[in-house]
Amino acid sequence: xxxxxSLPLVRELFYGNHRxxxxxxxxxxxxxxxxxxxxRMEELGIVERRRYSEHPPRDEYLLTRAGRELFxxxxxxxDWGKRHVPNDxxxxxxxxxxxxxxxxxxKTVCAHCGEELRYEDLRLERAGxxxxxx
Numbered sequence: 543x544x545x546x547x548s549l550p551l552v553r554e555l556f557y558g559n560h561r562x563x564x565x566x567x568x569x570x571x572x573x574x575x576x577x578x579x580x581x582r583m584e585e586l587g588i589v590e591r592r593r594y595s596e597h598p599p600r601d602e603y604l605l606t607r608a609g610r611e612l613f614x615x616x617x618x619x620x621d622w623g624k625r626h627v628p629n630d631x632x633x634x635x636x637x638x639x640x641x642x643x644x645x646x647x648x649k650t651v652c653a654h655c656g657e658e659l660r661y662e663d664l665r666l667e668r669a670g671x672x673x674x675x676x
Contacts, residue, residue: 547571547579552612555589560602617648
């Protein structure tokens, strides 16, 4: 997912753009590169390709369950971008709304205690080793 154009592709799929020609125009990737990215994402189980026209043959791309699980990651990046790198591109003006009616804003919390995660509160432990107290 770290390849150039992969996250923008996932973003556009979340926005409901599923056809190759739309993805090519919105992401701005060369067509051969876009084809390779979509094939790789299909191999990884992030997208699935579905034929919507036989004559001429045309496919659309849909997020799989694994692809849809990228939603919190993408939302966190979009939230960060809106706060720190504002721009006025049409795609950046789109907003997701939650079923409660409010504009969606993400919050990452500890699954154990429910507190919001802050970098200052984290410590890194290597797997298989006990942490040392100082």
